Amino acid sequence: MSATGLSLSAGAGSPAAWSRVGVGSPDIAVADRDALGTTARLVVWPPENLPRLLAVVDSELALLDEQASRFRDDSEISALHQAGAGSYLISDGLAEAVGIALAAASWTRGLADPTIGTALISLGYDRDFAAIDQQRSEPPAAPVPAPGWRTVRLDGPMLRLPGGVRLDLGATAKGLGADRAVRAAMAAGRQAGGVLVSLGGDIAVAGTPPRDGWPVTVADGPAPAGSPHAQLVRLPRGAVATSSVTCRSWRRAGRLLHHIVDPRTGLPAAGPWQTVTAAAATCADANAATTAAIVAGQQAERWLATAGLPARLVGRDGEVRCLGGWPAADGGPVPIPPGSHVYGGVRRPGGVR
Amino acid sequence: MDDDRAGGPDRVRLPGHDERSGYRPAYTWPRDDYDPPGGYGPPGYGPPGRYWPGYARDGGIRSSRRASSWTAAALIAGVAATTGYLAHAIPATGTSSGTGKGSAHKAQQAHKAPGRTVVRAPSAPVVQAPVVTSGGSGAAGGGGGGD
Numbered sequence: 001m002s003a004t005g006l007s008l009s010a011g012a013g014s015p016a017a018w019s020r021v022g023v024g025s026p027d028i029a030v031a032d033r034d035a036l037g038t039t040a041r042l043v044v045w046p047p048e049n050l051p052r053l054l055a056v057v058d059s060e061l062a063l064l065d066e067q068a069s070r071f072r073d074d075s076e077i078s079a080l081h082q083a084g085a086g087s088y089l090i091s092d093g094l095a096e097a098v099g100i101a102l103a104a105a106s107w108t109r110g111l112a113d114p115t116i117g118t119a120l121i122s123l124g125y126d127r128d129f130a131a132i133d134q135q136r137s138e139p140p141a142a143p144v145p146a147p148g149w150r151t152v153r154l155d156g157p158m159l160r161l162p163g164g165v166r167l168d169l170g171a172t173a174k175g176l177g178a179d180r181a182v183r184a185a186m187a188a189g190r191q192a193g194g195v196l197v198s199l200g201g202d203i204a205v206a207g208t209p210p211r212d213g214w215p216v217t218v219a220d221g222p223a224p225a226g227s228p229h230a231q232l233v234r235l236p237r238g239a240v241a242t243s244s245v246t247c248r249s250w251r252r253a254g255r256l257l258h259h260i261v262d263p264r265t266g267l268p269a270a271g272p273w274q275t276v277t278a279a280a281a282t283c284a285d286a287n288a289a290t291t292a293a294i295v296a297g298q299q300a301e302r303w304l305a306t307a308g309l310p311a312r313l314v315g316r317d318g319e320v321r322c323l324g325g326w327p328a329a330d331g332g333p334v335p336i337p338p339g340s341h342v343y344g345g346v347r348r349p350g351g352v353r
Numbered sequence: 354m355d356d357d358r359a360g361g362p363d364r365v366r367l368p369g370h371d372e373r374s375g376y377r378p379a380y381t382w383p384r385d386d387y388d389p390p391g392g393y394g395p396p397g398y399g400p401p402g403r404y405w406p407g408y409a410r411d412g413g414i415r416s417s418r419r420a421s422s423w424t425a426a427a428l429i430a431g432v433a434a435t436t437g438y439l440a441h442a443i444p445a446t447g448t449s450s451g452t453g454k455g456s457a458h459k460a461q462q463a464h465k466a467p468g469r470t471v472v473r474a475p476s477a478p479v480v481q482a483p484v485v486t487s488g489g490s491g492a493a494g495g496g497g498g499g500d
Binding site for chain 2: 023024025027028030041043045046192193194196198200201202203208209210211212214215216217218219220221227230232240241242243244246247248275277
């Protein structure tokens with residue numbers, strides 16, 4: 001792949017711009033930009049749809065950032081944290097994001113818990129990841145187990161937040177963002193074609209896929225070149241997401257920490273799996289499932305089997321395990337189970353926001 | 354179970370009801386004839402005229418037959434026109450998509466005819482190389498949570 005550096009859009013209030021990326025096929029168009037603390041990629045066909053859809057995806061990502069980023073002082077969720085305990089009337093968009101996080105926590109029996117905000121801060125993940133000092137010498141603060149998702153109540157747009165609870169929607173927010181983006185892109189397209197949105201490797205697709213599905217590399221890290229366990233699969237619809245303890249890791253007093261926190265202990269998950277990829281009907285489902293599987297540790301395979309999701313797990317020892325119909329060979333299609341576990345009970349008044 | 358047809362002491366027969374004819378009305382006509390002999394109007398309606406139910410029924414049936422014929426003709430013509438349009442507008446599935454690179458562009462070429470332009474729906478392209486990697490979220494310039 002090659003980035004041309006062509007600036008396509010300044011984005012909604014962000015200095016970052018989209019860069020056109022060549023992938024060797026004239027029938028699709030690909031563009032990248034920084035968003036939500038990671039890299040967003042938009043892939044569309046026919047290629048002439050790209051300029052119009054960049055603006056649509058930009059708008060969705062900017063809205064999600066304004067609603068749910070705990071690293072922006074001016075975000076809605078930061079305002080809640082600054083206000084402390086209380087009941088708040090929140091925007092429909094944040095209500096959807098929190099509702100999906102709570103639904104994911106319920107579905108995963110608390111393995112993916114949005115109340116780990118304070119635990120992450122105590123570990124040192126208290127700012128943009130790029131701004132974290134990766135080699136600080138002082139040890140992290142004492143671990144803070146999550147107060148639990150059941151302490152938070154959401155009734156429509158009314159959110160009740162107990163004292164001391166800080167939300168981190170990292171287990172579902174990128175998936176939600178990808179879902180929103182492809183939905184908005186297809187709604188704006190009004191013509192035949194397909195769209196893929198990736199937010200840091202959490203991928204949602206919509207519309208008509210290329211023949212045999214969207215070709216996607218599943219890897220043991222964000223760069224397939226550095227991954228010894230990369231596999232090419234084909235995604236006909238739905239979504240695929242990957243969680244890995246090899247990403248977003250840092251050191252405190254020589255101790256290696258990462259961002260996938262076990263809510264029960266407030267410490268980085270220490271199970272046998274370092275990377276889990278799962279496919280689902282929606283990216284929020286896949287995103288939550290992979291986080292839950294990493295946290296579940298020894299119980300990951302059983303939990304994924306119960307959830308009925310195709311998944312690929314890479315162990316810390318390099319062992320690769322494919323479950324639920326995940327293709328064993330390169331180039332195989334990923335089976336997508338129907339239905340969503342996290343969108344079902346979420347109130348969505350008047351659309352998405 | 355009670356027989357609904359059994360007359361009980363609390364049942365009152367409606368005027369004109371004929372017990373012997375088995376609940377049939379007093380006026381009868383052959384089932385294969387649309388109009389009752391001597392007209393349709395009940396006693397008291399006077400001579401046949403536009404206000405007679407029979408008149409309206411007779412004329413209504415003729416109008417309905419006429420309207421049905423025109424409707425059927427219009428439907429047939431509409432279906433034929435739509436089928437013809439779709440046959441030209443939609444490319445056959447799996448024909449152009451198997452041509453490899455550039456197939457989507459070719460399928461989307463506009464076909465210009467005198468007086469109008471028809472744009473064909475594009476067919477799905479063939480994409481061999483991976484377009485994205487799912488491998489956990491690497492950090493970019495900004496921040497944010499993620500897994």
